[in-house]
Amino acid sequence: MKYTFYKYQGTGNDFVMFDNRKNHFPKDDVRLVASICHRRFGVGSDGLILLEDDENTDFKMVYFNADGKEGSMCGNGGRCIVAFAHFLGVIKKKTIFTAVDGLHEANIKGDVVSLKMLDVQEIKEKQNALYLNTGSPHHVQMVKELKSFNVVKEGARLRYGVYGEKGSNINFVEFNKSGGFDIRTYERGVEDETLSCGTGVTAVALGMYHLGKTKEKIVAVKAIGGDLEVSFEEQNGLYSNIYLRGEAKQVFKGELTW
Numbered sequence: 001m002k003y004t005f006y007k008y009q010g011t012g013n014d015f016v017m018f019d020n021r022k023n024h025f026p027k028d029d030v031r032l033v034a035s036i037c038h039r040r041f042g043v044g045s046d047g048l049i050l051l052e053d054d055e056n057t058d059f060k061m062v063y064f065n066a067d068g069k070e071g072s073m074c075g076n077g078g079r080c081i082v083a084f085a086h087f088l089g090v091i092k093k094k095t096i097f098t099a100v101d102g103l104h105e106a107n108i109k110g111d112v113v114s115l116k117m118l119d120v121q122e123i124k125e126k127q128n129a130l131y132l133n134t135g136s137p138h139h140v141q142m143v144k145e146l147k148s149f150n151v152v153k154e155g156a157r158l159r160y161g162v163y164g165e166k167g168s169n170i171n172f173v174e175f176n177k178s179g180g181f182d183i184r185t186y187e188r189g190v191e192d193e194t195l196s197c198g199t200g201v202t203a204v205a206l207g208m209y210h211l212g213k214t215k216e217k218i219v220a221v222k223a224i225g226g227d228l229e230v231s232f233e234e235q236n237g238l239y240s241n242i243y244l245r246g247e248a249k250q251v252f253k254g255e256l257t258w
């Protein structure tokens, strides 16, 4: 049987997308998902996303990491699925959709998608690092010489060594000359560095504000794959109205047989 798929990227975090409103995708097949995401033997992507019907909202996002297993919230994937829903005519400019961590509001203007993230109530301080959940778990650590930093080696060490079986995504961050922050992320479930991670960018913006590294509530974060902006409100350590904003684009369309 032939299935049409679409490929999207959000600041270089790339995803294979299926319109699964007819429920034809065999989503329990971990090996199939992993093989589609494989960069040598498959289409190649950091993750796979299904757009499904939802009873209460415009649509449901089901997200799998490149290892084939269902993941926690994906911020860039969330922005990409909004662009996909817009392309399919499922939504107009504004939407509310359901994801693994709850409801998300979003809007789209041209290629730019602004996605509301869940409130963050707790930022844990660790030795030289922070740990917070922005829909996915994130370790945030400031480093020097980010460009030459060994993200894969140190990310894997922390992901397995400090966070055990469940693991965490690991973000390294440094001030940049434009007054914002540069980020590089080791992603759990991809088990490699990706060009961008939306929930990681969100964690970095909140974390830098928490540490007093910025006083701004609109924070520019530069990932290897592109620029993102995070805006939020904060009161007594509660972060609300958090928006992740940046480009999300369709790259190509194809057909898969399995």
Ligand SMILES: N[C@@H](CCC[C@H](N)C(=O)O)C(=O)O
Residues within 6 Å of the ligand: 013, 065, 070, 071, 072, 073, 074, 075, 076, 077, 136, 137, 168, 169, 187, 188, 189, 190, 196, 197, 198, 199, 200
């Ligand atoms: N790329 C994502 C993060 C995806 C979730 C993650 N890999 C996990 O399951 O821990 C993003 O843009 O947020």
